[in-house]
Amino acid sequence: MWSPEYESMSGERRRELQFKRLKATVERVYNKVGFYRAKMEKAGITPADLRSLDDLKYLPFTTKEDLRLNYPFGLFAAELDEVVRIHASSGTTGKMTVVGYTKNDLGVWSEVMARSIASTGGGRHDRIQIAYGYGLFTGGLGAHYGAELVGAMVVPTSGGNTKRQLQVMRDFGVTVLACTPSYALYMAETAQEQGLDLHALPLRVGIFGAEPWSEPMRQRIEAEFGIKAYDIYGLSEIIGPGVAIECVEQNGLHIAEDHFLPEVIDPVTEQPLADGEKGELVFTTLTKEAFPLIRYRTKDLSILYPEACACGRTTKRMHRILGRTDDMLIIRGVNIFPSQIESVLLENGDTTPHYQLVVDRKGNLDDLEVRIEVSEEMFASEIRKLEELGASIRRKIESALGINVRVKLVEPKSIPRSEGKAVRVIDRRNLYNG
Amino acid sequence: MKVKQISVFLENKSGRLAQVTKILGANRINIRALAIADTADYGILRLIVNDPAKARAVLRAEGLTVRETEVIAVEVPDQPGGLGRVLQELDDKGINIEYMYAFVGKTAENAIVIFRVEETDRAVELLKNSQVKLLPESELYHY
Numbered sequence: 001m002w003s004p005e006y007e008s009m010s011g012e013r014r015r016e017l018q019f020k021r022l023k024a025t026v027e028r029v030y031n032k033v034g035f036y037r038a039k040m041e042k043a044g045i046t047p048a049d050l051r052s053l054d055d056l057k058y059l060p061f062t063t064k065e066d067l068r069l070n071y072p073f074g075l076f077a078a079e080l081d082e083v084v085r086i087h088a089s090s091g092t093t094g095k096m097t098v099v100g101y102t103k104n105d106l107g108v109w110s111e112v113m114a115r116s117i118a119s120t121g122g123g124r125h126d127r128i129q130i131a132y133g134y135g136l137f138t139g140g141l142g143a144h145y146g147a148e149l150v151g152a153m154v155v156p157t158s159g160g161n162t163k164r165q166l167q168v169m170r171d172f173g174v175t176v177l178a179c180t181p182s183y184a185l186y187m188a189e190t191a192q193e194q195g196l197d198l199h200a201l202p203l204r205v206g207i208f209g210a211e212p213w214s215e216p217m218r219q220r221i222e223a224e225f226g227i228k229a230y231d232i233y234g235l236s237e238i239i240g241p242g243v244a245i246e247c248v249e250q251n252g253l254h255i256a257e258d259h260f261l262p263e264v265i266d267p268v269t270e271q272p273l274a275d276g277e278k279g280e281l282v283f284t285t286l287t288k289e290a291f292p293l294i295r296y297r298t299k300d301l302s303i304l305y306p307e308a309c310a311c312g313r314t315t316k317r318m319h320r321i322l323g324r325t326d327d328m329l330i331i332r333g334v335n336i337f338p339s340q341i342e343s344v345l346l347e348n349g350d351t352t353p354h355y356q357l358v359v360d361r362k363g364n365l366d367d368l369e370v371r372i373e374v375s376e377e378m379f380a381s382e383i384r385k386l387e388e389l390g391a392s393i394r395r396k397i398e399s400a401l402g403i404n405v406r407v408k409l410v411e412p413k414s415i416p417r418s419e420g421k422a423v424r425v426i427d428r429r430n431l432y433n434g
Numbered sequence: 435m436k437v438k439q440i441s442v443f444l445e446n447k448s449g450r451l452a453q454v455t456k457i458l459g460a461n462r463i464n465i466r467a468l469a470i471a472d473t474a475d476y477g478i479l480r481l482i483v484n485d486p487a488k489a490r491a492v493l494r495a496e497g498l499t500v501r502e503t504e505v506i507a508v509e510v511p512d513q514p515g516g517l518g519r520v521l522q523e524l525d526d527k528g529i530n531i532e533y534m535y536a537f538v539g540k541t542a543e544n545a546i547v548i549f550r551v552e553e554t555d556r557a558v559e560l561l562k563n564s565q566v567k568l569l570p571e572s573e574l575y576h577y
Contacts, residue, residue, distance in 0.1 A: 381441035
């Protein structure tokens with residue numbers, strides 16, 4: 001255990017600590033962020049009204065839309081001079097979701113990531129290959145700082161170039177792999193093609209996240225690599241990877257509760273649900289300075305389990321993500337909203353053509369096909385012009401989304417409508433079973 | 435002397451071509467010539483019919499993506515070297531061909547070649563006083 005003092009503290013002491021920190025966070029946003037103050041005033045609540053942790057439910061929610069309205073730095077609760085790092089993820093309509101970190105925030109992030117690595121049995125003797133993307137995406141740098149903090153040998157390969165990843169894994173004697181689960185499977189497939197026996201490598205642990213995956217997929221990864229595969233959860237809004245992680249029991253993800261206060265709510269009535277009930281995960285950050293969030297609606301569906309765990313940690317565990325309350329897709333670790341594609345199509349012509357997104361997993365990699373109904377305005381009798389049209393839409397979507405897609409032109413009315421509305425997304429990946 | 439071609443967008447799915455010809459048949463529209471260009475995902479059906487306006491209307495009514503495309507129709511002697519001379523003339527005049535297809539008329543003395551060129555009006559102007567014989571709509575649709 002990396003920080004037994006916090007990870008295995010008694011429930012009562014933890015609640016005290018959480019309340020103290022919650023109060024400080026609410027005071028901070030009330031005093032420093034006009035948006036939060038206005039929201040709280042509208043709800044008729046001040047920081048002084050918070051008398052116990054149970055009063056959390058009176059605070060207004062924060063949504064991704066709020067983040068968009070305050071783009072880029074409107075919700076920052078620290079002076080910009082204090083901000084030492086920015087990360088960003090996709091927003092719903094082309095505007096990114098921007099988050100900031102002070103030095104202390106990076107310290108908290110490293111701490112929860114170090115706990116995560118330790119939770120899977122990793123430590124200073126390990127060699128950790130980080131094949132999450134480095135950049136605005138939180139995956140790479142988040143895992144990196146945590147791995148450095150535990151004192152492991154960090155191998156920052158970032159994403160891509162699979163053959164080189166495998167070469168590095170073998171030659172450097174990597175023992176822990178951190179990447180998306182789908183990329184892990186793709187690596188396993190490439191290893192097989194190259195005749196590399198993964199079972200003969202010292203690799204023993206995988207820390208996989210940034211996208212939903214299922215129990216059968218875990219079993220496959222564990223069998224193909226001959227390792228233990230752990231689910232890690234995080235989102236850039238809250239801090240990045242390290243919000244929650246499985247322990248060796250592999251029975252739910254322990255939430256770093258002294259930093260992130262979890263709730264599960266009914267997404268429709270917005271009422272808090274009891275532990276053990278399935279609903280939308282909501283987090284309040286307890287220690288962040290630059291980008292604190294009050295009751296942030298993640299739109300991820302899960303269940304909270306308060307029972308003690310055999311590993312000795314006393315923190316609540318969350319079920320692996322069971323689905324989404326919105327239409328967000330995670331493709332190769334990148335968040336995609338159908339509305340982003342709609343905006344591109346709107347820019348492209350006078351009218352928005354009907355479109356459909358078909359997501360599948362081909363050779364273990366996510367594949368996004370964008371089907372577009374060809375209208376008369378778009379249509380030309382020359383193949384060359386239609387091919388150019390398809391290629392131009394593809395390039396625009398790719399530059400807006402940051403991932404590769406395939407564009408398929410289809411006949412009008414070929415995309416099924418339900419009650420007049422086109423079915424926008426078909427996801428064949430079967431991500432949430434098990 | 436431009437003439438009208440009907441272009442139809444078709445996905446590569448079985449039965450699509452049969453459906454189009456069925457619609458045209460049911461509406462008593464006669465197909466004079468036909469060509470298909472295709473890619474892995476879709477094809478473009480190009481048609482010369484006896485009544486382009488009606489063909490377009492009935493296909494549209496069935497929900498197909500249809501466009502009227504201006505092309506030129508050239509009568510070519512049905513003998514060795516006939517097409518070569520026409521192509522040479524187009525090349526000499528700097529007329530670029532997007533695509534072309536041919537059919538043989540009822541008399542079988544001449545073949546008809548349909549050309550889609552980059553600048554149709556300019557091509558028609560350039561060919562006006564040349565050896566290349568352009569067919570007007572009235573003749574083509576009932577050739």
